[in-house]
Amino acid sequence: MYKISELTVDDYLKKMAVCDFPGPAAGSAAATAVAMAAALLEMSCDGSLRKNGDNPLLAESIALAAELRQAGLNLADVDMAAYGRVITAAKNKATDREAYETAMKGATEPFMAILRHCHRLLGQIEKVIKGSFSRVLGDLVGGAYLAEAAAAASKSGIDVNLMLIGDRAYQSRYQTEAKALYQACVSLKVEILGQVFSGSSADLQPEAKAVLDFWFDPANQPYWFLKNEAFDMVIRRQFYDCWVAAGKGLLADWRDTIEGRLAEIILLDQFSRNLNRDDSRAFAQDAMALTLAQEAVRHPDYQRLDPLRQRFVLMPFMHSESAGIHQLGLPLFEALGDPKTLEYEIRHQQIIAQFGRYPHRNEVLKRESTAAEMAFLKQPGSSF
Structure with a gap:
């Protein structure tokens, strides 16, 4: 069998483009x-x-990078050979399940090794950037994106392989490690981008900055999801005019930065609720907030936001009464790595699946509740 490191780039890609195994596939590409x-x-x-x-x-970084560069090339060959064994074992899967399982486990190992290498590499890139070595900063950022992409491809490969392996203990162990490693890789890339682009909010409009400074002030965070008249009055006094302007679509220039987009979403999604307790206007801007959130998660700078700020970009997905929107939103909440927020999203999704709407909004929106909804509303925590 040939070695990938001995091929030209053109020959390597040509072999990958042909369905002829053993040959390079997703694992080799990630490596x-x-x-x-x-x-x-x-x-x-x-x-x-x-x-x-x-x-x-x-010097340390050069040595580690050289090690991982060679390890990646080696893993491209290892994965190619492992996948070849899977193809062979699959032909006799019905009569020799054990051999097939062994081959599948063997094909999972290269993915896991790649994921571990991605984690080490991203950690080293972060150290270099924190050391203020910016000779070729764009290449470090490019390397971070490549490493995260390799991590994502490896995590996907592991997930697919584990579905085909019957060993539950093996599944559990590798699912746990792969998930933790991938989340760590994503967090490292976000940290890297934050270090590099920490000055990118310089063009943030003062009003947008005021919204973010207020909302994420640690002193205000305990009131985020409480009904507190004094807190609501502070929001009304400081941000009512901004909220009105946002509802009229007059803050489009805030969208020049991801932070400005977040501030506009908070105005429409969160402040609408603070300013309109027990009033249908609390939900009147939900559609606009959702549209902004859908655009924001596709923005290249979304990953630069820390998980707490990403959480409030995603809140319009949670507030939606569309089952389809919740299906789209669930993976985004999973990617946050915040179990409590994910639990709330799942609970919201379950209510929409059961009723097609949030029953606790019925009275304010002058909707007639069904008997099932009325029974549900008597349960503790039904109104969040």
């Missing part, structure tokens, strides 16, 4: 991606080392 990400880190550190002279962090 190559992490090797390229490592090479970008190595190159960036080499450039900084030449400019700044000897530096222990840069």
Whole structure:
């Protein structure tokens, strides 16, 4: 069997483009991606080392990057061979299930190794960026994106393989590790982008900044989901005019930054509820807030927001009375890595699945409640 490292790039891609196994597939692609990400880190550190002279962090990073670059190339070959064994074992799966399971486990190992390498690589990129070595900053960011993409592909490969493996203990162990590693990779990439683009909110409109500063002030966070007249009055006094302008679509210039988009969503989705307790206007801006949220999660800077801020980008998905919107929103809440918020989303989704709407809104919206809804509303916690 040929070695991927001995192929030209053109030949490698041509072999990947043909359904002829054993041959390179998703695992090899992920392994190559992490090797390229490592090479970008190595190159960036080499450039900084030449400019700044000897530096222990840069030397350490070059050594690790070289190790991971070679490991990635090796894993591309390992994955190709492992997948070839799966293809062979699958032909006799009905008569030799044990051999098939062994082959599937063997094909899962390269994905897990790639995921571990991605985590190590992203951690090192973060260290270099925190060290203020910005000789080739764009390449470090590119490497971070490549490593995260390799991690995502590996996590997906693991998930698919585990569905085909009957060993429950093996499934549980690898699902747990893969999920934790992938979430750590995403968090590291977000941290990296935050370090690089920490000054990108300089163009944030003062009013938008005021909304964010107020909402995320630790002193105000205990009142987020409580009915508190004094807190509502502060919002009315400070932000009523902004809220009115947002409802009229007059704050479109806030959308130049992801932070501005978040501030507009908070105005429409959260402040609407604070300013209109027991009033149908509390929900009047939900559709607009949802549209902004759908656009925001597709924005390249969404991943730069920390999970707490991402949470409030996603709140319009939770507030929607559409089952389809909840199906779209659930993976986004899962990606937050916040079990409590995910639990609330699942509870909201279950209510929509049961009733097609939120019964606790019926009275305010002058909707007639069914007998089932009235019984439900008598249960503790039914109104959130």
